[in-house]
Amino acid sequence: MVWIGLLLIALLATGLAYARAPLWLWTLTGAAVLGLLSAAGFIEGALGAVSWAAFGSLALLFNLRPLRRQLITRHVLTAFRRVLPRMSDTEREAIDAGTVWWDAELFAGRPDWQRLLSLPAPRLSEEEQAFLDGPVERLCEMLDDWEITHERQDLPPEAWQYLKEQGFFGMIIPKRYGGLGFSALGHSEVVAKLTTRSGSAAVTVMVPNSLGPAELLLHYGTDAQKDYYLPRLASGEEIPCFALTGPEAGSDASAIPDVGRVCRATVGGEQDVLAIRLNWDKRYITLAPAATLLGLAFKLQDPDGLLGGAEHRGITLALIPTDTPGISIGKRHRPMNQAFLNGPTRGRDVLIPVDWIIGGAQMAGHGWRMLMESLAAGRSISLPALSAGSAKLVSRGTGAYAGIRRQFKTPVGQFEGVQEALARIGGNTYVIDAARIMTVMALDQGEKPAVVSAIVKYQLTERMRQVINDAMDVHGGRGICTGPRNYLARIYQGVPITITVEGANILTRSLIIFGQGAIRCHPYVLTEMRAANDEDRQRGLRDFDAALFSHIGFSLSNVARSLVLGLTGARWVRTPGNGIVAHYYRQLTRTSTSLALAADVVMVTLGGRLKRLERLSARLGDVLSYLYLASAALKRFEDQGRKEADRPLLHWSCREALYRSQTALDELFRNLPNRWIALLLRVLVFPLGMRYESPNDANDRRVARLLMRPSAARDRLTRGIFIGEADDPVGRVEHALSAAIAAESVMRKVQRALRSGLLEADTPEEQITEAVARAIIDENEASRLRAADAARYDAIMVDEFQPEDFGRGRDSSGITSSGRDRASA
Numbered sequence: 001m002v003w004i005g006l007l008l009i010a011l012l013a014t015g016l017a018y019a020r021a022p023l024w025l026w027t028l029t030g031a032a033v034l035g036l037l038s039a040a041g042f043i044e045g046a047l048g049a050v051s052w053a054a055f056g057s058l059a060l061l062f063n064l065r066p067l068r069r070q071l072i073t074r075h076v077l078t079a080f081r082r083v084l085p086r087m088s089d090t091e092r093e094a095i096d097a098g099t100v101w102w103d104a105e106l107f108a109g110r111p112d113w114q115r116l117l118s119l120p121a122p123r124l125s126e127e128e129q130a131f132l133d134g135p136v137e138r139l140c141e142m143l144d145d146w147e148i149t150h151e152r153q154d155l156p157p158e159a160w161q162y163l164k165e166q167g168f169f170g171m172i173i174p175k176r177y178g179g180l181g182f183s184a185l186g187h188s189e190v191v192a193k194l195t196t197r198s199g200s201a202a203v204t205v206m207v208p209n210s211l212g213p214a215e216l217l218l219h220y221g222t223d224a225q226k227d228y229y230l231p232r233l234a235s236g237e238e239i240p241c242f243a244l245t246g247p248e249a250g251s252d253a254s255a256i257p258d259v260g261r262v263c264r265a266t267v268g269g270e271q272d273v274l275a276i277r278l279n280w281d282k283r284y285i286t287l288a289p290a291a292t293l294l295g296l297a298f299k300l301q302d303p304d305g306l307l308g309g310a311e312h313r314g315i316t317l318a319l320i321p322t323d324t325p326g327i328s329i330g331k332r333h334r335p336m337n338q339a340f341l342n343g344p345t346r347g348r349d350v351l352i353p354v355d356w357i358i359g360g361a362q363m364a365g366h367g368w369r370m371l372m373e374s375l376a377a378g379r380s381i382s383l384p385a386l387s388a389g390s391a392k393l394v395s396r397g398t399g400a401y402a403g404i405r406r407q408f409k410t411p412v413g414q415f416e417g418v419q420e421a422l423a424r425i426g427g428n429t430y431v432i433d434a435a436r437i438m439t440v441m442a443l444d445q446g447e448k449p450a451v452v453s454a455i456v457k458y459q460l461t462e463r464m465r466q467v468i469n470d471a472m473d474v475h476g477g478r479g480i481c482t483g484p485r486n487y488l489a490r491i492y493q494g495v496p497i498t499i500t501v502e503g504a505n506i507l508t509r510s511l512i513i514f515g516q517g518a519i520r521c522h523p524y525v526l527t528e529m530r531a532a533n534d535e536d537r538q539r540g541l542r543d544f545d546a547a548l549f550s551h552i553g554f555s556l557s558n559v560a561r562s563l564v565l566g567l568t569g570a571r572w573v574r575t576p577g578n579g580i581v582a583h584y585y586r587q588l589t590r591t592s593t594s595l596a597l598a599a600d601v602v603m604v605t606l607g608g609r610l611k612r613l614e615r616l617s618a619r620l621g622d623v624l625s626y627l628y629l630a631s632a633a634l635k636r637f638e639d640q641g642r643k644e645a646d647r648p649l650l651h652w653s654c655r656e657a658l659y660r661s662q663t664a665l666d667e668l669f670r671n672l673p674n675r676w677i678a679l680l681l682r683v684l685v686f687p688l689g690m691r692y693e694s695p696n697d698a699n700d701r702r703v704a705r706l707l708m709r710p711s712a713a714r715d716r717l718t719r720g721i722f723i724g725e726a727d728d729p730v731g732r733v734e735h736a737l738s739a740a741i742a743a744e745s746v747m748r749k750v751q752r753a754l755r756s757g758l759l760e761a762d763t764p765e766e767q768i769t770e771a772v773a774r775a776i777i778d779e780n781e782a783s784r785l786r787a788a789d790a791a792r793y794d795a796i797m798v799d800e801f802q803p804e805d806f807g808r809g810r811d812s813s814g815i816t817s818s819g820r821d822r823a824s825a
């Protein structure tokens, strides 16, 4: 009887916690339970009196806020201040930048799926579509990536001219300044499509439209700066670059040693100008070799107080014409055989007027905040678009190649080992593109999701790396030998660049995603931190108290929800939709609750130590990332009308995300320093063990087949890429695949005849001739077979070069075009 009573009480408490019941309801329920126990005679006499007295004291202590603050919260706040990690100004500005969005729902353990589904489906404006079908298509036709990367190591002059004329450099600049004023979606589609023709051209377009002079001017420029520079940037009259990184400051960009000192000097012939004397040493700067306008980040010092205020003003951003005396610019680095312009710049005693600071003198010292606030938009668009374009092209080419490349008399894509790689290529492409689109749609709704921008930067470039690695394996030597026919090598070589720029990936995963997410996405932590740092101690205590008790309710709820969802398989969670989609919504809800619980416990138990234990932080960030990616896959599936043919891709995306989340949580628990806490978390999160499974072989087979045969689903997956004619790198394998499919029925007749001994010839050509002679196929069918075989042979060939093409002393542009013609002939 006692056990049943205790069980009922435990169930009641679990129910209250699960429903995030307010404190008054807990108190009322407690009183009711105690009343029932007294009435039933379970607690009588002294025991009853003590129980009621204890309950009454606790009820008063928790419900009377002034009392609670003095007796409980004040002490917790003191302890909290002690463990609160020290945060520099630059860290604080990074944390405060941008907005939180769907990431906050996923972090809080109870995502409102309707909120996600209410995000509009992607739709380009007519103007954007016309730009893609017109200038972008035309530019793609003009570009030859081998010529660009190997022969010229630059875009051809006519491409530069076309980029300027058509406004490619002004996609983010509003129309009133002469720009194209594209949405984030439009901008992303342009970069993605260009990537499928030439990564170097895509980067050349991407950089002026990402974090740099235009973006900074739009948000912080004075009217005079905007009116002067934005039209010139939009028309391509100015080529911008943005220089932050230097030899001593890479990932730790806030440590730049470049200094500008405020002084009075003669600048450009004008005397006694309030000026800045600058010295800098920057490297890796994209477009610097051709730039006419340099966006520069430096630390401003004002030793004589000429601007008023502190001597050390902090990071400041200025726009400097590159023909200003003292600037050295023009040299190039050689980043991984790519041909976009990249190089160092140095400045010695360069004098600039103070009003060249972006936003004018009043923005002196606000550079880091400006950078952090502007980072989210560019980071959400550029590299995700580059990753999506590359992944789509690779999916298309690899699927086709696996269909036409035969070994052991079988297309290699029919071997299970190859299918495993193909499934990863297709599945990752689906996820990458879904996340790209969902993120840009959020930007178009006015969000600037800082944590999400780090997630997509990290995850999409890493997944693109996986896609291209798998594609190289499937292609074998065909992917390795570079030349005009090769559509993989430059993407493969370019991967480390995408991994390194805009926040190197190890750092982004280990430090940023969870580090920033834990503070920004958590419903209470930021309020608690702000309250702890509030100089008005009374207000701080009041705010901290409110946040702390909501936080406790939130944590109790996650404990209960984790256990209940784990025991029930989240069967009763309400979700939009039904069938398999509902199943995934439920499991993602469960994983989101697990993340909320684990994140809270890890933060409370490790406090500031978590900053050093980067691998724990990385795993928690991974779970948040997988939840985001799977949400994006579901959103895409819904937006595209739940197409039956896309199910294998959806299964792959959701199962992979759930399985990897489970692995990340498992590894987290295995590595938590406190083993008891780890055990407790494991019981709450995996009460029935680890049940999610990775995508299975049957599903992998379906994804592989989807890549290998033309279909609406394959077109949907690779929508927006550029594919040229049969003499184009990817066009060639696509053409061979179509020809092979057109000749499939004829091929079957020949193979049947071979198996039954009706044909005896050895080579394909002799077999065709014999088959015609024996009336197994007619002449028409024979020419279809011959065309398919010729196309297949052409598609499996790699480029060949003359020995002298490798010789020393040749023209530094490398192989000549006549050599190339000979090689491809």
Ligand SMILES: Cc1cc2nc3c(=O)[nH]c(=O)nc-3n(C[C@H](O)[C@H](O)[C@H](O)COP(=O)(O)OP(=O)(O)OC[C@H]3O[C@@H](n4cnc5c(N)ncnc54)[C@H](O)[C@@H]3O)c2cc1C
Residues within 6 Å of the ligand: 241, 242, 243, 244, 245, 249, 250, 251, 252, 283, 284, 285, 286, 287, 335, 342, 497, 500, 501, 502, 503, 504, 505, 506, 507, 508, 510, 511, 614
């Ligand atoms: C092709 C190219 C183009 C670029 N374009 C520009 C540009 O236009 N403008 C510009 O200003 N910069 C540009 N950059 C610079 C780029 O942003 C930096 O390369 C990047 O910030 C990393 O710096 P780093 O290369 O010095 O690596 P490092 O900072 O030396 O990092 C080395 C490794 O350590 C890791 N790491 C560092 N700190 C931590 C940590 N706390 N925890 C875990 N891991 C850590 C990093 O993830 C990385 O893996 C470009 C770079 C390249 C290669």
